[in-house]
Structure formats: structure tokens, C-alpha cells
Amino acid sequence: MRPRPTKKVLPRSRALALRRRWGREGLKVVFTNGVFDLLHAGHADLLEKAARLGERLVVGVNTDASARRLGKGPERPLNRLADRARLLAALACVDAVVPFGEDTPDALLAALKPDVLVKGADYRPSQVAGRAHAGKVVLIPLKKGYSTTALVERIRRTLPPRLIRRRRGGG
DSSP, rough: OOOOOOGGGGHHHHHHHHHHHHHHTTTOEEEEEEEOOOHHHHHHHHHHHTTSSSSEEEEEEEEEHHTTTSSOOOTOOOSHHHHHHHHHHHHHHTEEEEEESSSSHHHHHHHOOSEEEEEEESSSSGTTGGGGSSEEEEEOOOOOTTTHHHHHHHHHSOOOOOOOOOOOOOO
């Protein structure tokens, strides 16, 4: 029986205990992270490929405050942390989702010490935060034509101006 998705969203302390257990069981743990604001096929592709690099996939997800500090715009993230984490946890390839409030997942990675750290190939190895805490870093080519920023812009272009809200609110 598979765990309910809500059971896969874990505080750091619980994720650390699970990581230790998986290590004792000899399971290879893979980690990746991001905002995952509007989940799209590019995200699914990266997560599925990351999961194939080991037996367990842990996904770090930025809190709302840390996502805003990334500079993607004042309205981002569009979806709140609880919703983003819930969607990630519903994916079969994801074993655990761990929110983090720092600007980078460095502290989380220092605690988890994954066997494999995965990022999209839009990064260079030297740009990958927390790389010193992982057994190895793997950069996965991104699915062409997929990005949350591009999706948000496409939605804005197709909606009549009267329907576009500048800030989060009602409806």
C-alpha cells in the first residue's frame, strides 16, 4: 500500500530520521529542489529522471518567503507552499517532500547528505548549492519549452486585461 501524499510532506527532523533509516537499509537517496510553483511536464520529466538515479527521491521545496526572495516577481509563488508540497507528494516518483525557508537548500543538504543531488542542466556544477554535501551531482537536461515563468507569461497574454489580478486575492 502506498503512503498517502499528505504523509510524504515532512518537517526537516522527520526527513532526517527517514534518510538515516534509508541509509541503514542501503537505499540510494536522491535529492532535488525548487519552487515548483505551477507543476508542468518539465517538472515531471526532471523528477522522474531524478528518481531513476536511486531508490528514494526527496524533493526540497522553497517556502513562500524564500520563493519570493528568488526574484521571480512579487506575485510569485502563485500557489502556496501547502498546495505545492501536496502536488509534489502526489507524484508516484516522489518519496518525501521537505519545505525549506532558506535562500538555498544548503543547510537541508548538510543534514540529509544525499547520495545524489540533481538539478536541471541550466546550472553549472559550480552553481549547485549544497553540492559539497552530496555524493555526486547530476545535471539533467531540461524539457524544451517548459518553464513556469513562460507559462505565467503565456497565461497573461491570453487573458483579457480585466481578468488579470496584480496580486493574490479572491476568486
